Amino acid sequence: MKHGKKYTEAAKAVDRATLYDPADAISMVKKLAIAKFDETIEVHIRTGCDGRHADQQIRGAVVLPHGTGKKVRVLVFAKGAKADEALAAGAEYVGAEELLPKIQNDGWLDFDVVVATPDMMGVVGRLGRVLGPKGLMPNPKAGTVTMDVTKAVNDIKAGKIEYRLDKTNIVHVPIGKASFTEEQLADNFQTLIGAINKAKPSAVKGQYLRSVTVAPTMGPGVRINPVKLA
Known part of the structure; x- marks a missing residue:
């Protein structure tokens, strides 16, 4: 090189x-x-x-x-009160099934980290082929599959x-x-x-x-x- x-x-x-x-x-x-x-x-x-x-x-x-000195854009897959919680915590994007075609078909990837509540992992799993290779799949070990979306978003924003x-x-x-x-x-x-x-x-x-x-x-x-x- x-x-x-x-x-x-x-x-x-x-x-x-x-x-x-x-x-x-x-x-x-x-x-x-x-x-x-x-x-x-x-x-x-x-x-x-x-x-x-x-x-x-x-x-x-x-x-x-x-x-890290980088502005991190967070996408949260959640519904109802948890979706409201994610928005209040400062997540840039919050949604559920309606985001699937946007990511799968339109190639929308304007986010850096994906968080999901456990009940949404069935939906998120359908995006495995897109999110997996880019290292964006939520994972319990990384704290990105959780019911405490406020803490998850706050931690990500904090670095x-x-x-x-x-x-x-x-x-x-x-x-x-x-x-x-x-x-x-x-x-x-x-x-x-x-x-x-x-x-x-x-x-x-x-x-x-x-x-x-x-x-x-x-x-x-x-x-x-x-x-x-x-």
């Missing part, structure tokens, strides 16, 4: 052979974010899990203390992020924007790592956190010493 001049210049500042302390890595990544927009700072965690086994899956959610293993046993999550202070990014990073460590499946043997890299959207990654995070 060919990188542009800016990326190549920025990459020279990173010693690929060094495993940095979290604080040093975050400080470097802020300097490496040189795009004209406010880049997202992402963390990529390669685990020792084997996601092909159900007892080695990682999936959950955590509220980052300083949020709740979902983490899960991808096919290569890596977790990819945002921890904020380049405009955040180093302290804010460090707080968010430590909160995320705490949640990932807590979520360690008991079936995983050997080193759990194999590699941890923090990177801006358009810039090179900085590797963090995973031994310091256990």
